[in-house]
Amino acid sequence: MNKAFNFLVIAALLLGGLSIFLIKTFVDSQVKAAKEATPSVEMKMSEVIIAKEEITVGTTFTRFNTEKRSIPENFLPSTAITKMDELQDKVALFNIPEEDMLLSSKVGSPSQLPRASTVVEAGKRLVTIPVDDERATGFTVKNGDYVDLMGIFPITESELENEEMPMGSILGVTFLQKVKIFDIIYGEDAGASAEDGQDGEKEGSNRLARGTTATFEVTPEEAAIILAADAIAENIYLILRRYDDEKIRDQPSELHERIVANLTGDINVTEPEPLPVIAPEEPERKVVY
Numbered sequence: 001m002n003k004a005f006n007f008l009v010i011a012a013l014l015l016g017g018l019s020i021f022l023i024k025t026f027v028d029s030q031v032k033a034a035k036e037a038t039p040s041v042e043m044k045m046s047e048v049i050i051a052k053e054e055i056t057v058g059t060t061f062t063r064f065n066t067e068k069r070s071i072p073e074n075f076l077p078s079t080a081i082t083k084m085d086e087l088q089d090k091v092a093l094f095n096i097p098e099e100d101m102l103l104s105s106k107v108g109s110p111s112q113l114p115r116a117s118t119v120v121e122a123g124k125r126l127v128t129i130p131v132d133d134e135r136a137t138g139f140t141v142k143n144g145d146y147v148d149l150m151g152i153f154p155i156t157e158s159e160l161e162n163e164e165m166p167m168g169s170i171l172g173v174t175f176l177q178k179v180k181i182f183d184i185i186y187g188e189d190a191g192a193s194a195e196d197g198q199d200g201e202k203e204g205s206n207r208l209a210r211g212t213t214a215t216f217e218v219t220p221e222e223a224a225i226i227l228a229a230d231a232i233a234e235n236i237y238l239i240l241r242r243y244d245d246e247k248i249r250d251q252p253s254e255l256h257e258r259i260v261a262n263l264t265g266d267i268n269v270t271e272p273e274p275l276p277v278i279a280p281e282e283p284e285r286k287v288v289y
Helices: 003-039 220-232 256-262
Strands: 044-053 065-071 127-132 146-154 170-184 213-219 233-240
Touching: 003 233, 127 170, 127 220, 170 220, 170 256, 233 256
Parallel strands: none
Antiparallel strands: 044 065, 127 213, 146 170, 146 233, 170 213
């Protein structure tokens, strides 16, 4: 009896194990067949153009401030810029943050830029002066950069006051610091040519490339200083500042301070003494007999 029972138990265990093996084999074969029958789905990617750095209004798109980035095609907006050729001679119509995708609504020609009066900071003014390309730090100054303004001023003997002038009768003075470049237009040597049109005017652009001009976004008081310096100084140079340089430096001498004071009108002017009032002589009266 015990032997027969043990035999039945062992047989049941063997049959159970065999059943489990067969079921597992069948399931695995079905899963494999399903995988082979189902085509693999690969996610399609598309390239878009993004801002490599923050791009301000009016800035021309270049390979230095943009780059390509791959994203899933399903997330690609219909207005996305996908080729660098689409940015040829185009500028930013709005401020574009770093890593932001470029859309056709944010890109346009210079003629599509909003009026300057709508984008200038409240309380500020725009003032433009001519500068030489070389004196504008070569061609490295771009819209949105900050510069120091240095003028080469003539010095008279009366202003020296026993101070030695190693460069003779001129003095370089940094009369304004950390001035924002609102717009800079480089002259015809910076890219315009006779093929672009008369006087270097490019097709579709209102900018004449006869010479380099710099437009600054400043306070009304600073605008007056810039115009005064432009009228007095022999030359004005744009000294490019590092983007995170916030330091305002003191003038190195009293003579430098006097030059700046002359530009601002902050000087002590001694009023002339009033002329003495002379009473008119009374006419001599003659007695007639």
